[in-house]
Amino acid sequence: MLAYELQxxxxxxxxxxxxxxxxxxxxxxxxxxxxxxxxxxxxxxxxRKSIARVLTVVNQKQRANIAExxxxxxxxxxxxxxxxxxxxxxxxxxxxxxxKTERQVKKETHFGRRKYAVKA
Numbered sequence: 001m002l003a004y005e006l007q008x009x010x011x012x013x014x015x016x017x018x019x020x021x022x023x024x025x026x027x028x029x030x031x032x033x034x035x036x037x038x039x040x041x042x043x044x045x046x047x048r049k050s051i052a053r054v055l056t057v058v059n060q061k062q063r064a065n066i067a068e069x070x071x072x073x074x075x076x077x078x079x080x081x082x083x084x085x086x087x088x089x090x091x092x093x094x095x096x097x098x099x100k101t102e103r104q105v106k107k108e109t110h111f112g113r114r115k116y117a118v119k120a
Contacts, residue, residue, distance in 0.1 A: 001050055006057040014061075018054045021047055 006014065025047045031040050063080070070076050100108075 001053065003053050003057060006054060009057075011058065011061065014054055014058050018051065018058070021051045021054065025051065 001017075006017075009017075025044065028036075028040055028044045028047060032044065066077070067080055070080065
């Protein structure tokens with residue numbers, strides 16, 4: 001089953017399909033030990049991949065729901081925040097960089113930048 005087909009299903013359908021796939025996988029493993037045919041052995045990998053697809057879609061939907069829930073909140077859970085790099089996360093914000101003390105503001109208003117006439 002393809003991932004885009006799984007996207008349209010709801011959570012209960014996905015969990016039911018997951019249970020079926022796990023059941024099928026356990027049966028295939030039993031047949032492998034019992035000496036099943038080669039076609040059964042190759043099917044194990046496709047079933048495992050299908051299980052991974054279903055779990056991926058379930059996790060994507062869950063993360064999307066959580067992100068929607070936290071959209072209007074002040075803080076996000078750590079796993080939903082932008083990863084970037086450690087240095088970027090610790091960098092000063094634009095507001096913090098441009099913040100000026102009262103003394104600095106007064107100094108700039110009373111003593112503006114000097115203008116020089118440079119000979120060309």
